[in-house]
Amino acid sequence: MKGIIFTEFLEMVEEKFDYQMVDNIITDAHDPLDGAYTSVNTYDHAQLVNLVIALHKRSGIPLPDLLRTYGEYLFGGLAKNYPNLLKDIKDPFDMLLNIEILIHTEVRKLYPEANPPKFTGTRIDDKTIELVYNSHRSMGDVAEGLIIGCGKHFGVNYKVEQTASDNNGQTVNFRIERV
């Protein structure tokens, strides 16, 4: 998992709570790198899971919510760091339906070994799309958050719904309907 995921998470924790919390969860998770993450490196995603669990234990916020919130936050962070990727897109649907083409191919250009999750989208009608999340990491909730964040970023109002989940969460179906 790319470093930026870690760094954004820790910055979100620092921003939402304080640095102390950051410190605490690093300690609680017995983080092998002692929380020294750089966005350009690649780390084991299991470490993120430990950090997220530690945060959940410390905050009492349910995991799905935490992950969702993080997803939303992460979208903003990614958008800030890689503005080129989004500059030609006007409508979030366009982006959501073409995540692989628009985003992940660029990602792989820079980081050939990167292994982002797979998103396949189907347009149902003018105001409805369906998105299917596929990853061995089973971080469907984060995906949901990203989707919500996307909508917020573009200023489009839509509701996101998990319609199916499968394979221990490695495959998650979302229905996104404009409001």
Place this chain on the structure above:
Amino acid sequence: MSNELDLLKRKYEREKNARRQAEKILEDKSLELHYANENLRQINSELEERVIQRTEELKKTESRFRLMVETASDIIYRTDNTGYFTYANPTALTKIGYSLEEVKQIRFSTLIDPEYTQEIQAFYLEQSIRKEVTSYKEFPVINKKGDTIWLGQNVNFIYDENGELEQVNAVARDITEIKLSETRLKNLIATLQSGVLLEDENRKMVLVNQTFCNLFAIPAPPDSLIGIDCSCSAEESKVAFIDEEGFVNRINEILEAKEKVLNDELLLKDGRIFERDYIPIYVENRYSGHLWNYRDVTIQRNQVNAIKRSEEKYRSIIENMNLGLLEVDKNEKILYANQSFCKMSGFELDEILNSTASKLFVRGENAEVLIEKNNMRTKGVSDAYEIATKNKRGEAKWWLVSGAPLFDQLGKPTGSVGIHLDITSQKNIEKELVEAKYQAEESSKVKEVFLANMSHEIRTPMNGIIGMARQLNKTKLDEKQQFHLDVIRSAADNLMVILNDILDLSKIEAGKLSIENVSFNLSDSLKKACDVMQPKAEEKGLTLTTHTDSKIAPTLFGDPFRLNQVLFNLIGNSIKFTQKGSVTISSELIKNQGNAQLIQISVTDTGVGIDKQYLETIFDKFTQEDRSTARKYGGTGLGMNISKQLVDLMGGDIAIESRKGEGTKVIITLPFLLSDQDISEESSFSNDQYNCEELKGKNLLIAEDNELNRLVIETTLAQYELNLHFATNGKEAIDVLQEKPIDLILMDIQMPVMDGIEATQYIRNQLKFDIPIIALTANVLKGDTESYIASGMNDTVPKPFEEREILETLMQWLGKSTLPKADKKEPVSTHKALYTLEKLSTISRGDQTFISKMVAIFIQQTSSAIEEMKEAEATNDYDRIRKLAHKLKPSLDNLQINSLKETVRKLEYIGEEYDIKELPQLNQQFYDVLSEVIKDLQKNYA
């Protein structure tokens, strides 16, 4: 606080750590980048080199291609995407006729032949729409000069990276010649009289023409069949042929062998005959299809067969006919002879082949005949002739040859062909016939002379007896003398009858009896006959009556004399065999047949009748009812036979009805032509004493060698107060003539020293007397009268003559013609014609030959008379004129040229009774009328 510090220290440591990680990664990445750059640079320079090299190569290739394009004999050009030329190779420019600058100004489509523009443009538009890259199309373009060039064009459309048409490359070949050949070929194939089918090696149809479709009755058009599989075509077509299986098998056989087959004959069920060729096609030793060629040869075959049959027929005819056929060339060399000819000539064909015809079969001048005939043939003349030949054995033969020339195709004579018939036997028969005819004619002549002599010899004494007896009768006789005289007269009459019968019969048998054709009135004839027989009937107390049918025409053409002869016979018989009662002569019109009438005359009596048995033989010669009849009734038994022969000669029928004891009816049926001649009454001398005042004092010269006859004449004529002079032969007659004045001569024909004809000729030609000469003749055979008249005699009186007849004749020739005397009726011819040949006809008893001769004589005499008359007039020789007129008078009278009667009479006495002032006028009339008569005679009778 220290908590916060610791916290911050930990955060700082983490940050530092993270930074170092990032720096490391950065350095690694940099190094990677460096190496990558290095690599790229290397590749780049390599590429650059390669590009330069490739560009060089490309340039070379391009220039090679350019050269190729420039020198190509095909048209190569390029246009932009709107069709404007951007490049055209020299060939293109030459063909199109424009320069490069010019051509770049125009679009390709402007060159297309206007008729094809729309089609071609559509084609290329289609190509561009379909985004096709290449295409091939053939079409015509018009070059700058205006000539049409057919192009076979390959076009490549070049599209840019956006798929838009960027430019068009074209390579085109000038296929004008090919197109032309193609068209010619197409037309040729289409119009071929034979059906052509071209298949490829897989039996797919490549080409077929309309004729083929017609032959096989394929309803589809030829073009639509291209490409179809012909493997089953044999099976499909076999039904048209007589040998269906044979047809299929043969085709398969041919296709197996793949060898040329010509003129296969195929017979179709509908009677047609096809000839077929199979020609396999090898391209570079590889089989690539074949050609079927079918021809309908029905007509030719039929013609050939017809010709063959005709040839056979004629060959057979020539060989088998009984006529000999010989064919020679222009030089008489024998080219062919059929079997019959060989038989005829006795030669075998090989003996005479190539020999000269005229040398083989004929000798001497006959050979010249043949050569002459051959010349005629070379001139194209055909003819037939007889020729004497010798066959191989040397036997003399006569051949009838019909020769005709033979011509070659150009119409030049190449020889001749002759048909020969052996007429040797016919020729012999001909000879014999000619001989026989001669003999017969000789025999006939002999008979004729005999008859004439007999007739004369017999009649002369008879004449004497009867004449004398008659004269004796006029004298005073006592009873006994009268009785004796009556007996003599009766016997003489009977004998005369018998003699006449025999002579008539002889005449008839010898064919010397001629039937006259004069106008007569039937009623008068019948009455006359009755008149003559009346005394005999009165003697026996029988009534003799005549009835004439009013429907019978008043004048008919016929022989009243012979008719009356028959009637005399029949009436005589009736009277003879009737004891009491009547004899009736009646005439009835049976039928009108155009310008003739069929008339029935019957003689009915109430006599003893005729036995049925005898009726059958009644018309035979010398038959009488029984032997007693001759004794009882007299007669020769020839009467009926003569009557029948006479009736037959007149073209009629005779029949007899009778019953023993009840009487007899003889019916004769005769056809008579209608006559429109107005017959005047003949001068009838009804009494025995004739009033012949005019004859008184006339001088008659009678030339007759027979004393008895002289006596008869003398006695007969005594009472008429004529001056009679006698001569016993022709010479004496001439002497007397020169001494004494004579008005008329009665000239006997057969006299010693000089006969009547000779004497007459002498009188006419040497003495130039035109005194009337009357022939006294016992011969009234055909041709005699003519010869008498021709010799110069004017008329004939038959011996023995009736008193009346001789007197009539004398009156005619001695009496003055025009002034009618009160007690004499001159024969007044009432005909209005210029002249008439009636009299001649009467004299000659209708003999046409005689009439013609008379006419000729008349023309000659009259013509010379006119000349002499003119001469006399010019010299005022009135005496001559008078003599000429007198001399001509009888001739004019003969032809009854009434219009000149006055004229001639006046000319006879011109200068005496008539003023010479009238002469010119009279002469003129004389010439005019006679000229006209001569002209008319020449036209109609000469």
